[in-house]
Amino acid sequence: MRPTITPTPEAPLDQLDLEDEKQIRRAMELADEAAHHGEVPVGAVLIIGDLVIETANERERRPDPTAHAEILALREAARRLGSWRLSGATVYVTKEPCPMCAGALIAARVARVVFGAYDAKGGAAGSVIDLFNGAAVFHWVEITGGVCESEAAQQLQDFFRHRRQGASNPERYHRR
């Protein structure tokens, strides 16, 4: 079982940082796969105890407006554990959660959310609004933002640039 790492003098911050970077990079791989299916590239890794759930945005494929990577990860974890309450879970996601996902992460009682790129247009962890510190919050979630930020932001920018250039064929999408 992967221990929950909290920065202390005995378990310094860089150990936590390395694990965060590793998981965000894995989430970026999942996002990249999704982009090849024409999805906006957002990937997520949810870890709770021994359970590791890997998901990506499936909004186009399902099609389902709620099929964001974080929502799919929460649903799968709850199904596998037989409990909606995901206390102790850490969710790694390539982009700052939107309001829907922020609400769901709070409702699931996850312990920690780590994200890559900030989302100036729709981020609900402080960029546009901060639902995690809002008046409606009944559960405190630890937030770490901007992990591998430039790479995570680049992945999204590359996708949208290709799409604007008319690369509607997903085969034409390439990461840098």
Ligand SMILES: [Zn+2]
């Ligand atoms: Zn979302």
